[in-house]
Amino acid sequence: MRVLVADPLDEAGLERLRQGGVELDVRTGLPRATLLSRIGEYEAVIVRSETRIDAEVVEAGRRLAVIGRAGVGVDNIDVEAATRRGIVVVNAPEANTISAAEHTLAMMLAVARRIPWAHHALAQERRWERRRFVGVQLAGKTLGLVGLGRIGSEVARRARAFGMHVLAYDPYVVPERAAETGVELVELEDLLGRSDFISIHCPLTARTRHLIDAERLRRVRPGAYLVNCARGGIVDEAALAEALREGRLAGAALDVFAEEPPGDNPLLGLPNVVVTPHLGASTQEAQSAAALAVAEEVLRVLAGDVPRHAVNVPAISPDRWAWARPYLDLGRRLGRVFTELFGLPPAGRIEIVYRRELAHAPESEALTAATLWGILSPITPEGVSMANARLLACQRGIEVVESHSRPSGDRPGQEAGPAMLVQAQLGGQGQTVSVGGDLGPERRPRLLTIDGYRVHIEEPGHLLVSEHMDRPGIIGTVGTLLGRHRINIAYMQLGRDRPGGQAVMVLGVDGPVPEDVLRQLRQIPDLWNMRAAEW
Numbered sequence: 046m047r048v049l050v051a052d053p054l055d056e057a058g059l060e061r062l063r064q065g066g067v068e069l070d071v072r073t074g075l076p077r078a079t080l081l082s083r084i085g086e087y088e089a090v091i092v093r094s095e096t097r098i099d100a101e102v103v104e105a106g107r108r109l110a111v112i113g114r115a116g117v118g119v120d121n122i123d124v125e126a127a128t129r130r131g132i133v134v135v136n137a138p139e140a141n142t143i144s145a146a147e148h149t150l151a152m153m154l155a156v157a158r159r160i161p162w163a164h165h166a167l168a169q170e171r172r173w174e175r176r177r178f179v180g181v182q183l184a185g186k187t188l189g190l191v192g193l194g195r196i197g198s199e200v201a202r203r204a205r206a207f208g209m210h211v212l213a214y215d216p217y218v219v220p221e222r223a224a225e226t227g228v229e230l231v232e233l234e235d236l237l238g239r240s241d242f243i244s245i246h247c248p249l250t251a252r253t254r255h256l257i258d259a260e261r262l263r264r265v266r267p268g269a270y271l272v273n274c275a276r277g278g279i280v281d282e283a284a285l286a287e288a289l290r291e292g293r294l295a296g297a298a299l300d301v302f303a304e305e306p307p308g309d310n311p312l313l314g315l316p317n318v319v320v321t322p323h324l325g326a327s328t329q330e331a332q333s334a335a336a337l338a339v340a341e342e343v344l345r346v347l348a349g350d351v352p353r354h355a356v357n358v359p360a361i362s363p364d365r366w367a368w369a370r371p372y373l374d375l376g377r378r379l380g381r382v383f384t385e386l387f388g389l390p391p392a393g394r395i396e397i398v399y400r401r402e403l404a405h406a407p408e409s410e411a412l413t414a415a416t417l418w419g420i421l422s423p424i425t426p427e428g429v430s431m432a433n434a435r436l437l438a439c440q441r442g443i444e445v446v447e448s449h450s451r452p453s454g455d456r457p458g459q460e461a462g463p464a465m466l467v468q469a470q471l472g473g474q475g476q477t478v479s480v481g482g483d484l485g486p487e488r489r490p491r492l493l494t495i496d497g498y499r500v501h502i503e504e505p506g507h508l509l510v511s512e513h514m515d516r517p518g519i520i521g522t523v524g525t526l527l528g529r530h531r532i533n534i535a536y537m538q539l540g541r542d543r544p545g546g547q548a549v550m551v552l553g554v555d556g557p558v559p560e561d562v563l564r565q566l567r568q569i570p571d572l573w574n575m576r577a578a579e580w
């Protein structure tokens with residue numbers, strides 16, 4: 046597996062990737078033409094905010110399975126294009142939170158106390174000008190946060206320690222959560238009119254581009270300061286420059302710019318603007334944490350595992366991860382075994398039933414994505430992942446329905462079925478087929494039902510599944526035929542509806558069964574539906 050590291054990545058991450066056994070190619074600052082011509086050689090690419098992975102690069106990356114972002118913002122990655130191709134986009138959302146929050150406070154203090162100008166006058170020009178650099182205090186002032194996520198919340202905590210009153214505008218946060226951090230949740234217009242300092246902490250998206258435009262800057266309280274350590278594009282820079290020139294804003298502190306490096310951006314020459322070159326995450330701690338986190342995620346995806354922090358895969362909260370992870374494995378195995386046994390309904394409906402401990406689990410979106418990944422993987426093993434499984438199912442005209450039954454079985458008094466069931470109607474007669482499973486005592490996935498017949502398969506490996514008439518001689522014939530082809534049977538499980546009726550046979554075998562052996566098995570009288578599958 047080849048990994049391209051296209052932006053500077055801390056040694057901790059590079060070391061982890063080497064340990065993970067991948068072939069590493071560190072080539073920072075590649076010209077775009079070179080990136081486009083070489084990206085097709087790699088299974089993974091890792092970037093920070095410098096390299097743009099747009100739709101054209103995604104298309105050229107024919108072998109890409111994962112794009113890693115060693116940091117938070119993914120606005121330099123075309124996530125939609127990656128998702129269409131089944132490329133998982135992972136980031137390191139927790140690694141630089143504190144560093145970015147501390148930098149925000151540093152910038153706020155720098156502009157409020159005029160530190161860069163005072164430093165310049167004394168250190169560069171040897172001028173001792175105490176009266177020229179009178180600033181304002183933070184204590185007693187109102188801070189308005191646009192975005193109350195990880196960084197916004199940490200900024201709020203620190204601002205409160207400085208004695209500030211904190212407001213926030215965040216359409217996706219409930220007032221209770223804001224109150225926990227001692228923050229008053231308000232509308233954006235209210236925040237603009239009431240804040241002495243405004244600090245931006247939302248992502249750059251199509252909805253937030255120029256969120257702070259000329260019109261909104263006119264509503265800002267006169268003499269306020271604007272701090273932006275999120276993304277330059279969230280603010281209309283020309284309108285901000287005008288507001289600063291006209292003195293409507295007292296100052297601005299900017300770590301980020303619409304174009305980086307900013308070239309001849311008008312904001313750079315203004316006397317009341319403090320700037321840094323996108324340094325929010327530039328601490329030793331944040332850099333090694335981000336590099337390590339993204340390396341882990343990239344290795345996880347390359348190993349075919351589910352990532353913890355993917356921006357295009359349904360999220361699982363960190364405190365539920367350990368609980369949920371084996372269920373994702375269960376869903377993927379059930380999905381794969383379903384398609385191997387029954388094929389894919391050409392167009393129609395697949396139902397995923399969550400029961401018992403899964404009936405009310407908040408992870409069902411992720412579980413369904415993992416199950417669909419499994420369902421589609423025997424058909425498009427290269428092109429499907431948790432990122433695009435739902436989209437691909439939809440493109441094939443497959444309707445996916447989740448149902449959640451009562452925790453203790455479908456009806457009162459009824460014994461609970463397997464925690465998860467994948468079922469569909471096949472063929473014109475509406476025959477229902479299904480597989481069901483749960484986790485065993487050691488939290489390993491178990492296959493517990495095939496078409497309602499009870500089985501118990503926990504050991505991962507190759508299976509032969511068939512149906513037969515329950516009469517003497519059939520099992521012996523199967524065993525003899527496999528023995529002749531030196532295929533060892535690890536275990537056998539049988540289920541039947543009644544003596545002499547129909548039965549299902551599951552054989553665990555120590556290796557894949559060649560197609561010509563399957564053909565011979567299918568010719569055994571009174572035995573039908575012989576299929577190979579994997580658990």
Ligand SMILES: NC(=O)c1ccc[n+]([C@@H]2O[C@H](COP(=O)([O-])OP(=O)(O)OC[C@H]3O[C@@H](n4cnc5c(N)ncnc54)[C@H](O)[C@@H]3O)[C@@H](O)[C@H]2O)c1
Nearest residue numbers: 117118145192193194195196215217247248274275325326
């Ligand atoms: N300067 C730096 O070096 C640096 C470092 C880290 C992060 N960042 C930037 O900061 C951003 C925030 O990081 P985070 O870790 O706090 O992310 P986060 O996802 O934890 O928080 C973002 C918050 O913004 C809110 N939001 C989304 N749309 C909004 C809108 N239209 N108006 C108001 N709020 C909105 C979300 O609800 C969320 O609560 C990142 O997206 C990144 O661009 C910059």
Ligand SMILES: O=C(O)[C@H](O)COP(=O)(O)O
Nearest residue numbers: 093094115116117118326
């Ligand atoms: O979104 C982020 O994580 C920050 O903007 C940091 O970007 P960087 O990795 O390019 O420093």
